[in-house]
Amino acid sequence: MTALQDSDVHITYEDQQKINRFARCNARHGDIKEELKITENDLQNLQDAEDEMMIALDTNEKVPFMVGEVFIMKSQDESQEAIGAQRESLQEEIAGLNTRSGELQETMTQLKGDLYAKFGNNINLEPEEE
Template identity: 40%
Template sequence: MVATMKKVATEDVNATFEDQQKINRFAWNTSRITELKEEIDTKKKQLQNIDACKDIMLADDNCLVIPYQIGDVFISHSQEERQEMLEEAKKNFHEEIDTLESRVEALKK
């Protein structure tokens, strides 16, 4: 039995060019799906941070100026401006997450 298993393992497997192309496409799609899922997780964490910022703002109504971080810079805005910026950022994150999820679904097909 061991001899037959060794014989099967040493036989050459012929793969056509089309088969190799399918294998390559599958590997690329699997890798891309993993990357997109990681990016979706990152966006969801950033979205949770925005929700936490909104909660902080609601809890601290008497503070007129709270810095808002854009990249590496903190900018001070009024509460209304901050609220608008957070809503816009939240909307953008939802759109980006939806786009990424649709790309994942398209790759799975």
């Protein structure tokens, strides 16, 4: 009978707010992780393109460079400068995503501690394995 009493934990409005906040943070954290994968892949593609361009082309040869939805012809130097600017932008974006991910993880850890302290095994806040 004590096991039944232990599982009857009263959920307050504040508890529900914490659960909802944890769920929102967890969803945002998942979105940021996906965005981070895509951005890191884009950064790797830029590096691969730059490496291939340096290996395969003559110094004076023009290369097609995508701007928006069209390609324009640029010299290797212009292309390398543009790739460098894009790489810098992606690195800044990755740093921002990592910072935001860390902030969300910290918030979720705090909320998880509060909720597990009150509800124990009656609540599951662990991510599902895929």
